[in-house]
Amino acid sequence: MARNVLSPPLGKGSKAKWRKMLPERAIAVFLFLCSFLSILTTVGIVAVLLFEAISFFTEVSFLEFITGTRWTPLFSSKQFGVLALVAGTTLTAVLAMMVALPLGLLSAIYLSEYAPSRVRNTVKPILEILAGIPTVVYGYFALLFVTPLLRGISEDISVFNALSAAIVMGLMILPMVSSLSEDAMRAVPRTLREGAYALGSTKLEVSTLVVVPAALSGIVSAFILAVSRAIGETMIVTIAAGQNPNFTLNPFVPIETMTAYIVQVSMGDTPAGSIEFKTIFAVALLLFAITLVMNLLSQYVVSRFREEYE
Amino acid sequence: MAVISRSDFERVRGRRRWMGRAFHALCLLSVAIALGMLAVLLVYLLVQGVTRIDWSFLTSFPSRHPEQAGIKAAIVGSVYVVIIAGVVAFTLGVASALYLEEYAARSKFARIAKINIANLAGVPSIVYGILGLEIFVRTMGLGKSVLAGGFTLGLLVLPIIIVAASEAIRAVPPSLREGAYALGATRWQVVWNMVIPQAFPGIMTGVILAVSRAMGETAPLIAMGALTFVPFTPTSPLSRFTVLPIQIFNWTSRPQQGFQEAAAAGIIVLLVILLFMNAGAVILRSRFQNKWEG
Amino acid sequence: MQEMDYILQTRGLSVYYDTKKVVTDVNLDVARNRITAIIGPSGCGKSTLLRCFNRMNDLIPTARVEGQVLFDGRDLYGPDIDPTEIRYLIGMVFQRPNPFPKSIYDNVAFGPRINGFKGDMEEVVERSLRRAALWDEVKDRLKASALALSGGQQQRLCIARALAVEPSVILMDEPCSALDPIATLAIEELMRELSEDYSIIIVTHNMQQAARVSNYTAFLMVEESRVGFLVEFGESRRIFTNPVDERTEAYITGRFG
Structure with missing residues (x-):
């Protein structure tokens, strides 16, 4: 039933009717404008980033930006190779996923397939507390608890390092992986599990050969979202991973991520309008583009590969 | 017989x-x-900061x-910042949801708006800071005021x-709406008297x-330019300000043991506030459920 | 009655969900290489009873079974019994076709693969699909997704999947309830052929179907207490023409249920 609220009222336009319809329409217009604002937000983000980034790229070659591996805009000899920041972001995100992916998936399998409902109803909300803890708290934990622990194991690990930040970031995104994966697994019809049990399957075989493959689109999309979240994460890496844009995949040395660089410039006294300041828009644009592609990919995976049951 | x-x-x-x-x-x-x-995280924080x-x-x-x-x-x-953010987001959010679900459901605009919202939810928070700074x-x-933050x-x-x-809003049974429409109610009357009260606990949880x-x-807030050292309370919406997480960040980054303890203490305060808010959400939800089901 | 060869027997079998009894005191003898039908009004516990034969009820945490189920004389609920082995020996086909979201081939190969089959898998797949009268329809697209098949084909695939591990008993839980009459007829024909080699127990709400395909029929019903019980059991021909119990007669003549 499609009702067009903006269409004229039925019948003759009597005054009484107008009095009744006018506020109705005003409200509809107001609500429309509010919902339009979220579209405007996206437009605003893109416009702001593009505007300043284009101004940046009139002074710095795009090719140097996207292929260079040295990032020193705040030094006197300026180089704008963003790959140094991209490497830091990639390194922390990959390491974080190496923590969050197995732990999250196995937790999801436990909650969905093994845990009695009482255990699940207790454990799941507790796990989700992890997702509600502010990231600055994780940063504190990474720098002051995990890093000293790691340095106790090996002398080669610096005070600021990618590993510590990534481990804690993995803990932070774990509930996202486990929650979304579990939702996907629980959406697998019970009859499929019964079909596998009826052939003599053990719980392990039902879980890994039937449930996980059947829920794969949801699980993959959860992973992509989690990666996107790890790429955009700011405070943990700012606090614990350092501010040294090293083009390296060594997790023991200080690095700098795209997000941490933006914080570094924001907290400094870089004058607005300078080339140094404009770098954050170029970096933010790249960050926005990467996470947008991942979010769209995640939605695509869900809609494209969802198995249609019954 | 067996194969x-x-x-x-x-x-x-x-x-x-x-x-x-x-x-x-x-x-x-x-x-x-x-x-x-x-558990380790929580215990460590308590040990470091509670005294x-x-x-x-x-x-x-x-x-x-x-x-x-x-x-x-x-x-x-x-x-201050959170109250302003809450009021802004509540007004805009509920109005948007009403429009997308009650007024323009299944329209092309609603479909695009929903994809857009899903993507906005995935935009890194620091990008919002840059948007706030520019706009x-x-x-x-x-x-760099409370209002802007x-x-x-x-x-x-x-x-x-x-x-x-x-x-x-989607969870409100259509029969309720149809009943009100059948009595000649206008769309807004239906929304105001039927949909919003029914959807209220869900909205408040959000x-x-x-x-x-x-x-x-x-x-x-850092990207937007909030301060890190603020020895005053904001006096107007246009005052400069800091917030608890920034204060914690500032103390965490200092080498002195004393500041790190202060950071842990600040974190405990922050987590306690969050705990109370979430407990409030749980209580609110259960009270509304009882009201309707009991 | 002459001395019979029974593959499955229940002795005083009762099933509980939590503390609630849902089936009480069933004594039933299932003959080898025959088709035994379980009929009765909805809610009488037909499916619950069927799921005792391969311990599928174990998957419901609150379910509990009392009494005995003897499989070739061995108690299925004995302490040394592995339920996964029971389910390997006793196959099952469900109300709605439930092929895995995998290829046709992988669906059929699933059982042999997990249970340690070492021989020629292609041969097993072909033989099982032939037995299930599906081979000619799918032989050119074994790698296609099973979900692309029609409902009737999916159900025959599920039968092939159950046959692939060569069970001695096949349990069928209203296998035609989601199918059209033509697909139903194909499945019924298949059941008659399979009964030469397999013992089949079928739960059905369709009395004509029970009368058409089964050798023996058990009639369950339920009264105010909501506990299902066995009213009458015997040769289908006799049950449907000359029932002893008047409640059976009332049911098969359509006076209730």
């Missing part, structure tokens, strides 16, 4: 049993690691001397409220989730 020889079956069965147990243990271990890390919390910690401004530093300015700043601080001339966080948490409110998120955000 699988007894000996093959027996041999494989031994392995399957063993692997099944090992896998079960592995799954349990994963959950235990996650829960254990959470530092006293009345003067809550009522003092930050200081160069760690033992005198407090979170008064940060708490007040957080409360609110510079273009609108609000400066509140607006920035309001936009950041808007998708959370829209999604929660949309779900709550609001509390959103406000909790805003309360813990650091990066967007």
